[in-house]
Amino acid sequence: MNNRRREILKIVSQNSRISVNQLAEKFKVSTVTIRQDLDYLEGEGFLKRIHGGVASLDSDDISSRLADNYESKLKIARKASSFVETGETILIEGGSTNTILAKEVSKKEGITIITPNIFIARECRKSKNNNVILLGGIYQKESESLIGSLAKLCIDNVNYKKVFLGVDGFTPENGFTSKDMMRAELATYIAHKSEKVFILTDSSKFGKSELTKLFDIKDIHYVITDEGIPHDDRDYLRKKGVKVIIA
Known part of the structure; x- marks a missing residue:
């Protein structure tokens, strides 16, 4: 672009x-x-x-x-897409980088994409060789996300091995954080059920602490970001066992 x-x-x-x-x-x-x-x-x-x-x-x-940091987000999304294999069922939660990921994954074949985000579901509409499962829940107009207890019930009834999540901030003191309490609650619930949890975020989110805490760092397996991530944050995550991948 x-x-x-x-x-x-x-x-x-x-x-x-x-x-x-x-x-x-x-x-x-x-x-x-x-x-x-x-x-x-x-x-x-x-x-x-x-x-x-x-x-x-x-x-x-x-x-x-x-539009913000688009080139970095595209590289991050393409790197994340390389972890998705034919025949897999994955969950993509929401966020701008994950929206681009949905576009990239839609180019593959035989993938089942689960999402609580209507915008992301629409991004997958052109794909003829993949399945899309849109979770139910309370409609959050601003983000086009589906949230609440019904969304959790839907999560309980689907299986997936890999989940791709976005964040609004990270500091070593407060961990991963979000601006939205309702979406944060669902994202944490989603992460607890997955074998592999990927965080997709450009480096502008590091050094920021937002409204509410997300999942524990021990629940995260991969962080895919750009080369702008501060060295201290990168080293901290790696010491905690998180694989930090620079796209």
Whole structure:
């Protein structure tokens, strides 16, 4: 994704909708070029075209978050996808990097993808060779996630060996943390049932401590991130037995 397309995502997320002419004027390019950009971004599931312009998907500012550190997130997602094998059942929880992972996994065959996230389920819609299981629960509009006791009940009735989770922060003092208490509760529940737990996060989340604690570090097997992870955090995780992989 080039810089102009990343900037378009940010603008759309901030303005909800904007016209082709406005974008062409802002970037000093032709309307034909802007339409090509919008066709690409819509095809990737980042926004939706409307008559004469474009609108955001209004999914927890997903367009903006996908645009932030996109290249790093893409590398992380592709590295994570390399751990997924034909015939496996995996669970992808939520978050911008996991959204890109869903796209990458959808290119494979014979995979069953379980998710509590409607946005991620939509990202898998183009895949003809994989199955998607959308968990039930209380609909959280901002994140398009399904949460609560019904979601836990669904988790109890499915089996998976690998789970891919996102986080909002990490410090050695507080561990992995989240901004959302309800999603954090479900993510922790999901992690406890899996044989292998992967954390996918770009390095901007390290050094931050958010509202609520997630799973214990002992429950995590892999952290896939970029080279910007602080050395102290990387060494701390490795001493705790976590495999830190730089994408």
